[in-house]
Amino acid sequence: MSTVRLTMSQALVRYLTAQKVRDEDSGELLPMFGGVFAIFGHGNVAGLGEALYQHRQQLPTYRAHNEQAMANAAIAYAKAHMRRRMMAVTTSIGPGATNLLTSAALAHVNRLPVLLLPGDIFVSRAPDPVLQQIEDFGDGTVSVNDCFRPVSRYFDRIVKPEQLLTALPRAMHMLTDAALCGPVTLALPQDVQTEAYDWPESFFAERVHTFRRLPPVQEDVAAATEALRHAKHPVLVVGGGALYAKASDALRSFAETHGVPVAETQAGKGTLAWNHPLQLGPAGVCGSTAANGLLADADVVLAVGTRLQDFTTGSNALYHHARIITLNVNGYDALKGGDVQVLADARLGLDALSRELGTWHADQVWRVRAERLAKEWRGIVDDITSQRELPTGTLPYDGEIIGAVQRSHAESMRDDIVVCAAGTLPAELEKLWRTETPGGYHMEYGYSCMGYEIAGGLGVKMAKPDREVIVMLGDGSYLMLNSEIATSVMLGQKLIVIVQDNRGFGCINRLQQACGGAPFNNMLDDCLHGPDGVPSIDFAAHARAMGAEAEHVHSIAELEQALARARASKRTYLIAIDTDHRRTTEAGGCWWEVAVPEVSERESVRAARHDYELAKENQRPHSAPGKPHGN
Numbered sequence: 170m171s172t173v174r175l176t177m178s179q180a181l182v183r184y185l186t187a188q189k190v191r192d193e194d195s196g197e198l199l200p201m202f203g204g205v206f207a208i209f210g211h212g213n214v215a216g217l218g219e220a221l222y223q224h225r226q227q228l229p230t231y232r233a234h235n236e237q238a239m240a241n242a243a244i245a246y247a248k249a250h251m252r253r254r255m256m257a258v259t260t261s262i263g264p265g266a267t268n269l270l271t272s273a274a275l276a277h278v279n280r281l282p283v284l285l286l287p288g289d290i291f292v293s294r295a296p297d298p299v300l301q302q303i304e305d306f307g308d309g310t311v312s313v314n315d316c317f318r319p320v321s322r323y324f325d326r327i328v329k330p331e332q333l334l335t336a337l338p339r340a341m342h343m344l345t346d347a348a349l350c351g352p353v354t355l356a357l358p359q360d361v362q363t364e365a366y367d368w369p370e371s372f373f374a375e376r377v378h379t380f381r382r383l384p385p386v387q388e389d390v391a392a393a394t395e396a397l398r399h400a401k402h403p404v405l406v407v408g409g410g411a412l413y414a415k416a417s418d419a420l421r422s423f424a425e426t427h428g429v430p431v432a433e434t435q436a437g438k439g440t441l442a443w444n445h446p447l448q449l450g451p452a453g454v455c456g457s458t459a460a461n462g463l464l465a466d467a468d469v470v471l472a473v474g475t476r477l478q479d480f481t482t483g484s485n486a487l488y489h490h491a492r493i494i495t496l497n498v499n500g501y502d503a504l505k506g507g508d509v510q511v512l513a514d515a516r517l518g519l520d521a522l523s524r525e526l527g528t529w530h531a532d533q534v535w536r537v538r539a540e541r542l543a544k545e546w547r548g549i550v551d552d553i554t555s556q557r558e559l560p561t562g563t564l565p566y567d568g569e570i571i572g573a574v575q576r577s578h579a580e581s582m583r584d585d586i587v588v589c590a591a592g593t594l595p596a597e598l599e600k601l602w603r604t605e606t607p608g609g610y611h612m613e614y615g616y617s618c619m620g621y622e623i624a625g626g627l628g629v630k631m632a633k634p635d636r637e638v639i640v641m642l643g644d645g646s647y648l649m650l651n652s653e654i655a656t657s658v659m660l661g662q663k664l665i666v667i668v669q670d671n672r673g674f675g676c677i678n679r680l681q682q683a684c685g686g687a688p689f690n691n692m693l694d695d696c697l698h699g700p701d702g703v704p705s706i707d708f709a710a711h712a713r714a715m716g717a718e719a720e721h722v723h724s725i726a727e728l729e730q731a732l733a734r735a736r737a738s739k740r741t742y743l744i745a746i747d748t749d750h751r752r753t754t755e756a757g758g759c760w761w762e763v764a765v766p767e768v769s770e771r772e773s774v775r776a777a778r779h780d781y782e783l784a785k786e787n788q789r790p791h792s793a794p795g796k797p798h799g800n
Contacts, residue, residue, distance in 0.1 A: 172367040177330035177357075178220035180368050181286075184337050186227040189377045190253055193415070201378060202284075203246060203256050203631065204229040206239035210261020211300060212288025216362025217259055231660065234652035236260045238624035240272030242653060243283050245588070245621075245628030249608060251413050252350055253380060254632070257284040262359070263301025266314055271618065273320040276352040279436070279615040280409075280499070282344040285321070289314050289358040292328045299359075314356040322351035328358060330366040345378050347413070347514065348499040382414070383498050385513035385521045393471075393494045393511050394525040397427075400469035401532040404460075404488075405429050406452050406481065409436025410474020410497060416516035417441065417607050420473070423519045428531040429471070430539035432460035434481045435599055435614040437474065442605040444547070446540045453481040454761040455596040458549065459542035461759050464488045470506075471496065474515045477505045478615070482789070484762035489789035496522070507789075549756050550601055557725050565725055566752035567597035570669060573725050574639060575603060577732035585637050586611055588629055590621035592643040593676040593753060594669070600754055608633075620650030623666060627653045630662040637665065637736065644670040647708060651715075657741045658716035665735045666717075666743040668708045675750030684765050685777030692750065712743035719743035760784045 175183065188201040207230050209218050221230045233239030236258075243256035260266050266287035276283045290302050290312045298304055305311035318324045323343040325336045340353040397403060411420055417440050424431050424447045431441050432452035441448050450457030452464055461483075464470065470488050473496045475481060482488070493506035496518040503510040511518050530536075554572025559565060578585070584606070589598055590613040604610045611629055613621045626640035647668050657664050673692030681691060688695045693703045709719035718740055722728045728746055735742035765781040766774055 171370040173370055174365050174367050176216065176220065176363055176365050177327065177333060178216040178362045179223065180330065180333055180366070180372070181217070181337070182220040182224045182228060183373050184333070185257060186224055187373050187375050188341065189375055191377055198377065199254065200228070201254055202228060203254055204231050205257045205259060206231050206233050206243055207259045208233060208236055208239065208261070208265060210265050210288065212262035212265070212359045213259050213286070213357065213362070214261070216359055217286065217288075217357065233656050235650060236265050236268035237271050237620070238650055238653045240269050240283060240285065241275065241618070241621050241624035242628035242631070244272060244276045244279070244281050245611065245625035246632045247282050248279070248611065249586070249629045249632035251415060251608070252282055255282045255284065255344060257286055259286040260288065261301070262288040262290060262299070263313065267316065270316055270320060273317055273352045273354065275613065275616040275618050275621065277320050277322065279613065280350050282350050283352050284340065284344065285317065285352060285354040286357055287314050287317070287354070288362070289326060289356040291360045292358045293360050312356065314354070317354040317356070320352065321354040322349055323353045324356070325354075326356040326358070327361055330361060330364050334372060341378070345380060347380065347383065382514035382517050383512065385511050385518045389511040389513070390521045390525050392509050393496070394522055396469055396492055396494055396509050397471070397522070397526060398529055402463070402467050402535050403429050403469040403471060403531050404449070404463050404467040405431045405471045405473060406434065406475055407431055407437040407440045407473050408434045408475025408481075411437055411440045411515040412474070412607055414474065414498070414515035415607070416474070416519060419516045419519040421445065423523050426523055427526055427529060428533070428536040430463060430536070430543070432456070432464060434475050434478070435595065435612045438599060438612065439604045439607050439610040443603040444605070446543060449539065449543050450546050451599040453483050453487060454759055455480060455599045455757070456759060457546045457600060457757045459539070459546040461487060461757060462542055463539055467491045469494060472506055473519065474498070476502050476615075479762065480614070483759040485789035486784065486787040487759050489787060550603070553754060554601055559725065564747055564749040566749045567594055567669060568601055568754050569725055570667065570728065570746065570748070571597060571601045573728045574641070574667065574732065577729055578637070578736055585609060585639055586629055586633060588622055588626040588638060588640045589642060590614065590625065591617045591619040591646055592674070594641055594643060597754055598641065600757055619646045622646055623651055623664070624653040626664045626666070627657050627662055630657070630664060634662070640664050640666045642666070642668060643675070644668060644672065644706065644708065645674045648706070651711070654712055654717050654741055654743070655715040663739060664741045665732070666712070666741065668743060668745040669748040670706070670708065670745055671748045671750035672703070673750065678750060679753070680763060683777070684763055685769070685771060685774035708745040709743060717741040717743050719745070721745045723747070
């Protein structure tokens, strides 16, 4: 057997360069790993850093400014590639490693692949404790990287170089398996990174990964189609799993053939074009009048590729009465419906259901109603987003800004990608953003991580360099994590960043008051502050200090003019605009469970608790809806 002597780090990097994927459209053979984001420290610079330098032509290394941000960028890169391509991320030990924990949780919740390579303590224990080492007084094997165990799909600590021979194939399996997909953490002790081993040459042979589609079992298909045939008022709810399965054509064909209207989740938005007659818009808490109106009367809900998160189900109260059929590649997610499960790839599953259903068609009156409500919803969206002139002294709100962004270059709307994550904007964008292209809507709402937006935009731009990437975020998210503006400038990855400054955490401020609370500690005016009062933050000046072009505008008209300049720019361009935190899109939506105190001295809280208890009466029970399991 032919061998080659390499350090553990050299073997790891060489293995990553050998992993390939074939583009499903062009047939081009591409590196599976688009690169490695790295911030070096004493735990990775000498070992892994030297190996990355050696292979920098085959596996680019990108220097970022914050560990969490660069991991978020890597995750966004994978999401933009529908999980077919990905990145690795390396940090030193200590705070560099723990800064990755939020990103690991984000990838875990969203079922997105990222390879995390934090440095670790010395296996030899010769220097003990090493700088930044966390010591467990009762367990000498513990390091800070053990925190990654609950937020990793696969975790391993490489204490001997040859352990990579089993660890790396396992890691690749987790990163590429449709059902198991998520973050992988390989903790790399810094002394082991530099140790050599005689590796089999075959270990580094090029491997082209096939993303396998799980076919459905006929018995599952038969049970699901039997339930659908008895349905008169079915609704299909589509989630991110359908996007990752590239099931858009199958979804459209199913809807049209069988007359089943389609509602979407945050992750599934864009699977069916916004202007399709059977496209109802979003379901649930951020839902449209069309989707929620039909779901309230549905007798069967076909949930395709969705985790059935509480925002989608209205905390299990929106369609508690309906029978739920789940079609999901992940058995854990498929079980959440409680009725009929089809364990399969979304595309293969929809095709199989359609064949089995044959000429079956939903009630024609139901379809007519669905198309009418969908058209009415599109009219509501038109009315909101077309507003340009506001009364004197009135600040714009998110809906009017979204309209300006989409008007700014209407002919390129098919190619624009909007990126967002947290605050008020996810609700407004899910309702109002229009995309005809799968992937044109990039929302991280599984973890709703403030600070994801700019870093995520960078990752999307690296994945889709020919697309205009528009990052929309509030002042709260911007202040949490903005450093990758500098990285985008450094890498020449242009973003358009729109900061909507409502001077605080407007979304949570409204929720606080909706639960009977007083405005407290959310808006800057309601926080403790010193004798100089509330700070006035110049976001445009801050962005310019990091190398971006930037300006502050005062109206929708000025915003449209600034957007024209931003689109013409070759460099990251930030636009800040003051907004009204009190105004939101009132149309649509439904109840969302947020627990209200059972005892309070405030009458407003007691009233909110009364309403809360009434709303909970409509929640779906933990067993099957309206009938025992199996009936």
